[in-house]
Amino acid sequence: MSGGWLPEPSQSANYENQAGNPELPMPAETVIPPVLNIGWAGVNLRVGWSDTATGFVLQGKPQFAPATPWTDIPGPYLQGGGEFYILVSPMGPSQFYRLEKP
Numbered sequence: 001m002s003g004g005w006l007p008e009p010s011q012s013a014n015y016e017n018q019a020g021n022p023e024l025p026m027p028a029e030t031v032i033p034p035v036l037n038i039g040w041a042g043v044n045l046r047v048g049w050s051d052t053a054t055g056f057v058l059q060g061k062p063q064f065a066p067a068t069p070w071t072d073i074p075g076p077y078l079q080g081g082g083e084f085y086i087l088v089s090p091m092g093p094s095q096f097y098r099l100e101k102p
Contacts, residue, residue, distance in 0.1 A: 031101050033049075033053070033056060033098075033099040033100075033101065034049040034050045034052075034053035034056070034099060035049065035050075036048070036049055036097055036098070036099065037049065037083065038097075041085075041087060043090075044087040044088060044089055044090070045087070045088045045089075045090055046085050046086075046087055046088075047085060047086050047088060047097055048081075048083035048084060048085030048086075049083060049084055049085075049099060050082065050083060050084075051079055051082055051083055051084050052082075053084075053099075055101055055102075056084075056099040056100065056101050057072050057073075057075075057099070057100050057101070057102060058072070058073040058075075058077065058086065058097060058098075058099060059071060059072055059073060059097070059098050059099070059100050060073050060095045060096060060097050060098075061095070061096050062093055062094060062095060062096070063096075064096050070098065070100070072100075073086065073097075
């Protein structure tokens with residue numbers, strides 16, 4: 001339609017699945033990892049995250065250098081106070097942590 005109140009599209013695209021039926025592309029799901037909380041639990045450090053964030057794996061590495069790989073810290077993780085968590089001795093080696101969703 002020309003001359004109406006809606007401009008004509010300058011670009012268009014056709015999307016079909018393998019059977020030739022119309023199909024819209026779905027955007028990839030963005031997963032935002034929960035925040036890690038680190039604090040004292042008696043004489044240990046507690047590294048935790050919300051227990052509503054299921055399916056995440058805690059990973060660590062001793063140096064924050066690109067060549068140093070992240071390694072999984074195996075579960076099962078402790079659970080309490082609305083969090084999954086691990087306890088870490090402050091006398092142990094330094095460690096950087098992150099959460100990853102496989």
